[in-house]
Amino acid sequence: MSPAEYRTYLVTQQSLSAGRSTLEIVEAAIDGGVDVVQLREKETDAEWRYELGLELRELTADAGVDLLVNDRIDIAQAIDADGVHVGQSDLPVGVARELLGPDAIIGCSTSTLEEARQAAAEGADYLGIGTIYGTTSKDVATQKDGVGPERVSEIIEAVSLPAVGIGGITADNAGPVVEAGATGVAVISEITAADDPQAATEALASAVETARYRDDGRRDDD
């Protein structure tokens, strides 16, 4: 799948899943129409992520869903993932590109225009822009602690890469992120911590589609 098609994007974190396994959450998200899964699980050791990654690879491949690995290029290679997602403190995008070759999907977390330009220059395929909304408390997520949807517009206008918004995004506040130019939204809690992760994915996908439709309408008016 091209990152330009990423609408709903799940970042895994088993510690937020209320006792359910990441595999279970991902299965439900796939049933709900998720486009891409990023194996993150930062607090776990490499062996655990590798074993989980093998299972996720099988699941996502069967469903035609992309699988990316956070930070660890070696785990991505070991489980034959579609690519990696690196942050500003991980291996540089250019190094990831060199190790993974031209066909791998490489995403990069950016919160500023300067970071976005750097990621583009080093060969990133898409950007994860955020934190959009504050994430310290997801129930009262406010724009106060985040860069806001306007950062998405700013970056999208200057850097010609597809981007997803991330950070404090819910079905209720996803709209402005997509209207600002993101292809979709990436979430952890909104799906992982939901009582019904499948329904949460569907709601998120629906919010993204609605915003894209509104956005297309507006653009046609220009």
Add this chain to the structure above:
Amino acid sequence: MSPAEYRTYLVTQQSLSAGRSTLEIVEAAIDGGVDVVQLREKETDAEWRYELGLELRELTADAGVDLLVNDRIDIAQAIDADGVHVGQSDLPVGVARELLGPDAIIGCSTSTLEEARQAAAEGADYLGIGTIYGTTSKDVATQKDGVGPERVSEIIEAVSLPAVGIGGITADNAGPVVEAGATGVAVISEITAADDPQAATEALASAVETARYRDDGRRDDD
């Protein structure tokens, strides 16, 4: 260098270096005759380790000293290290071998005979056996908390791989580890926290050589 030639082996950890940089400690260890350096720095992010790794690669290559990377196969590839050292919770030795190819040096931490056999079966080039002595407090390092030098004999007799001992080893207690069959000893604090890391490396190298000499003498008597 073949792992069979590893006598003194430094594992880096800047947080134990009393304010000095890892680069500074490694330079002193090289001057003191260290054979191999393992870039570990577990608590730091990948970018930091990568940048440090590039500097260590230049330093060690000039000196003919091996450079291995702990856990992260991708960082090892990115800095053109000689290989990796993996623990029991890292990517399996077999995966490391597949990603790095036949020429890379792959070491594995083992504390039991079963782990050692598994590492050998998956293609490890050497073993790091430990914790030999207790490491909770380096000043009163005792065998009580460790597997002891006798675990080295047990493993060496059953698995035909070179091994270094690790964990609580000092110039004073290195002898029995080498006499038990280790080619050498791996340390963090003994060099990193020393007032004079070069002198500490020399003392360690000397202790290993003395024990090897004693050991050779004994074997000739057999």
